[in-house]
Amino acid sequence: MKYNFPITRTTTPKAKPDPDTLRFGQLFTDHMFIMEYTTGKGWHDGKIVPYAPLQIEPAAAVFHYAQEMFEGLKAYKSKDGRVLLFRPDMNAKRTTSTNERMCIPHLDEELMVEAIKAVVNVDKDWIPEKKGTSLYIRPFIIADEPFLGVRPSDHYLFMVILSPVGPYYEGGLAPTKIFVEDDFVRATPGGTGFAKIGGNYAAGMKSQEKAHEKGYEQVLWLDGVERKYVEEIGTSNAFFKIHDEVITAPLSGTILPGITRDSVINLLKQWGIKVSERRLTIEEVFEAGKQGKLIEMFATGTAAVISPVGELSWKDEKVVINNGEIGELSQKLYDELYGLQIGEVEDTLGWTVQV
Amino acid sequence: MKYNFPITRTTTPKAKPDPDTLRFGQLFTDHMFIMEYTTGKGWHDGKIVPYAPLQIEPAAAVFHYAQEMFEGLKAYKSKDGRVLLFRPDMNAKRTTSTNERMCIPHLDEELMVEAIKAVVNVDKDWIPEKKGTSLYIRPFIIADEPFLGVRPSDHYLFMVILSPVGPYYEGGLAPTKIFVEDDFVRATPGGTGFAKIGGNYAAGMKSQEKAHEKGYEQVLWLDGVERKYVEEIGTSNAFFKIHDEVITAPLSGTILPGITRDSVINLLKQWGIKVSERRLTIEEVFEAGKQGKLIEMFATGTAAVISPVGELSWKDEKVVINNGEIGELSQKLYDELYGLQIGEVEDTLGWTVQV
Ligand SMILES: Cc1ncc(COP(=O)(O)O)c(C=O)c1O
Numbered sequence: 085m086k087y088n089f090p091i092t093r094t095t096t097p098k099a100k101p102d103p104d105t106l107r108f109g110q111l112f113t114d115h116m117f118i119m120e121y122t123t124g125k126g127w128h129d130g131k132i133v134p135y136a137p138l139q140i141e142p143a144a145a146v147f148h149y150a151q152e153m154f155e156g157l158k159a160y161k162s163k164d165g166r167v168l169l170f171r172p173d174m175n176a177k178r179t180t181s182t183n184e185r186m187c188i189p190h191l192d193e194e195l196m197v198e199a200i201k202a203v204v205n206v207d208k209d210w211i212p213e214k215k216g217t218s219l220y221i222r223p224f225i226i227a228d229e230p231f232l233g234v235r236p237s238d239h240y241l242f243m244v245i246l247s248p249v250g251p252y253y254e255g256g257l258a259p260t261k262i263f264v265e266d267d268f269v270r271a272t273p274g275g276t277g278f279a280k281i282g283g284n285y286a287a288g289m290k291s292q293e294k295a296h297e298k299g300y301e302q303v304l305w306l307d308g309v310e311r312k313y314v315e316e317i318g319t320s321n322a323f324f325k326i327h328d329e330v331i332t333a334p335l336s337g338t339i340l341p342g343i344t345r346d347s348v349i350n351l352l353k354q355w356g357i358k359v360s361e362r363r364l365t366i367e368e369v370f371e372a373g374k375q376g377k378l379i380e381m382f383a384t385g386t387a388a389v390i391s392p393v394g395e396l397s398w399k400d401e402k403v404v405i406n407n408g409e410i411g412e413l414s415q416k417l418y419d420e421l422y423g424l425q426i427g428e429v430e431d432t433l434g435w436t437v438q439v
Numbered sequence: 440m441k442y443n444f445p446i447t448r449t450t451t452p453k454a455k456p457d458p459d460t461l462r463f464g465q466l467f468t469d470h471m472f473i474m475e476y477t478t479g480k481g482w483h484d485g486k487i488v489p490y491a492p493l494q495i496e497p498a499a500a501v502f503h504y505a506q507e508m509f510e511g512l513k514a515y516k517s518k519d520g521r522v523l524l525f526r527p528d529m530n531a532k533r534t535t536s537t538n539e540r541m542c543i544p545h546l547d548e549e550l551m552v553e554a555i556k557a558v559v560n561v562d563k564d565w566i567p568e569k570k571g572t573s574l575y576i577r578p579f580i581i582a583d584e585p586f587l588g589v590r591p592s593d594h595y596l597f598m599v600i601l602s603p604v605g606p607y608y609e610g611g612l613a614p615t616k617i618f619v620e621d622d623f624v625r626a627t628p629g630g631t632g633f634a635k636i637g638g639n640y641a642a643g644m645k646s647q648e649k650a651h652e653k654g655y656e657q658v659l660w661l662d663g664v665e666r667k668y669v670e671e672i673g674t675s676n677a678f679f680k681i682h683d684e685v686i687t688a689p690l691s692g693t694i695l696p697g698i699t700r701d702s703v704i705n706l707l708k709q710w711g712i713k714v715s716e717r718r719l720t721i722e723e724v725f726e727a728g729k730q731g732k733l734i735e736m737f738a739t740g741t742a743a744v745i746s747p748v749g750e751l752s753w754k755d756e757k758v759v760i761n762n763g764e765i766g767e768l769s770q771k772l773y774d775e776l777y778g779l780q781i782g783e784v785e786d787t788l789g790w791t792v793q794v
């Protein structure tokens with residue numbers, strides 16, 4: 085290995101959780117990766133230390149101006165004992181474009197992947213092995229220089245923390261009910277929709293709360309200018325199978341370039357299925373629904389991999405998709421992607437990376 | 440006083456800074472106010488303690504999903520020794536609407552003002568007295584529950600920290616050069632433009648960096664949908680005096696409802712000057728500039744009070760305003776507002792609050 089991060093091991097290891105009761109993002113492992121950035125010096129002193137609270141000044145920039153970013157990926161343990169990551173280079177690439185937009189200093193992509201591997205390796209006994217469980221990996225950067233004033237910070241922390249997680253949806257692959265948001269807006273051209281930053285998520289909570297109150301699991305965002313083009317579903321990308329075409333919003337700056345989205349597009353192409361990255365109006369979706377041409381709809385993301393949509397509500401209209409059941413394509417994509425991630429489907433594309 | 444916050448005094452007070460070399464937001468006083476929120480229990484245990492680093496878990500929501508908000512106001516010491524705040528009830532009101540948008544639990548407005556007064560009172564010897572200096576007050580709320588997942592936190596901290604600051608612009612009231620941003624967008628209807636939250640500022644840094652590179656001090660934001668209506672200048676509201684009308688953008692959800700903005704509108708009305716809160720296109724501004732009808736332009740905000748604009752640049756066009764000099768109205772507004780704030784102009788409107 086090119087990088088050799090010093091490791092300080094915990095003297096008080098925690099008990100591993102019961103894999104049957106794991107939820108999402110509640111527990112953290114024994115160690116974390118931490119590295120500093122200082123203007124003039126660059127990124128320095130990357131190391132693995134026991135997971136512990138940070139000492140941060142109340143004036144730290146992150147608390148006031150939200151100069152921060154994060155990533156998310158998972159580690160799985162295969163049946164033959166290999167520890168596998170799924171396309172971590174894509175998380176590093178997305179970090180580069182997020183950082184550029186947020187005036188956060190560039191983080192070397194290879195270094196980022198090596199840091200992830202190193203800390204996962206130290207805590208590999210924390211990877212749960214029950215079907216549907218995994219070790220969720222959360223790399224993130226925060227601006228921690230203590231000053232008030234709107235300008236990029238001169239000091240940052242890059243960290244990687246790890247959380248053993250259960251299946252995202254308790255009941256496994258089950259169709260969700262989605263609400264089309266036409267009041268609140270997530271992103272707009274010239275904004276930060278393509279970047280993985282705290283501010284985008286804070287801004288979206290209100291809409292999600294509204295959806296929950298109305299009995300829906302997530303929201304489908306529309307574009308911020310005309311409020312007619314479909315963009316994303318909550319924290320995942322959206323796919324629509326209309327007749328024989330699979331459609332997803334293009335990467336035009338307002339949606340997150342999902343790694344699962346990219347993988348799905350690749351698989352569909354490989355399977356000879358027509359897939360289009362194009363603008364799609366919500367009217368077109370409902371029109372297709374009424375005509376029985378909206379064959380399937382699903383969301384893609386690291387947390388749930390593939391999440392089929394069973395019902396879509398927009399204003400006074402409602403459309404039930406595939407009788408509220410899991411579609412054939414959704415199931416096939418889930419099986420293939422999940423199979424690749426846990427090392428049970430042969431990886432001909434070089435997507436899995438062994439720790 | 441209705442509230443009686445316990446006070447733990449520092450045993451190691453810091454030396455007060457030299458008032459001649461004060462900058463903005465670099466130094467903090469000896470104490471801070473801190474109060475917790477726990478779901479089910481509400482806000483509790485407000486107290487004044489020595490200014491010190493926080494112990495926060497790496498998984499705290501604020502680091503990942505930027506669920507956070509802040510406010511800003513100033514304390515001045517009048518010649519006769521009174522400690523004055525300027526319209527703190529307006530900061531509390533704005534906090535209410537910000538919190539509502541961000542799914543942050545409501546903070547009682549009176550409690551917030553009393554907390555500010557209490558901590559300013561403890562550190563009142565830190566209020567610098569030199570002309571142009573003040574004690575900047577930063578109330579803020581951060582979500583510190585340690586969990587990963589996009590939902591409102593179940594634990595928060597409300598804090599007030601204090602920073603003795605110098606004049607915002609080193610040279611005093613001097614006209615600035617402003618760049619019209621027509622690529623990046625600050626806010627859009629349905630978004631968070633009216634809320635005082637970290638995410639809005641993180642998103643704006645890139646544009647400000649671009650303006651600096653081009654030799655401009657700040658950016659003038661245009662609306663996010665049509666990119667033609669003027670909105671705000673950096674972290675302040677924008678006013679345009681065209682012929683005999685003073686125009687500023689309306690409070691339609693995309694701009695911050697500035698307290699200085701509100702005060703300026705009130706004063707102008709009181710002085711019998713025509714003032715309109717209406718949409719104004721950037722074309723109209725430049726047209727007026729060419730015809731010699733753009734008499735003055737200025738930004739308003741707590742930091743600089745009134746900041747005249749001497750030059751405005753948009754695409755390939757440039758307009759010099761009032762020969763790049765301070766306008767009559769800008770100067771008069773500054774004198775009146777600053778005079779009120781430091782207790783030298785008689786307060787007939789009840790805007791100043793004594794600590
Ligand atoms: C807003 C948003 N869109 C899409 C995604 C899906 O991206 P990925 O497939 O890389 O997890 C995520 C989650 O990471 C997200 O937060």
Ligand SMILES: Cc1ncc(COP(=O)(O)O)c(C=O)c1O
Nearest residue numbers: 674675676695697698699740741
């Ligand atoms: C975006 C923005 N607009 C306007 C203002 C001016 O508001 P106020 O006059 O209350 O300071 C501020 C600063 O507080 C701001 O950050």
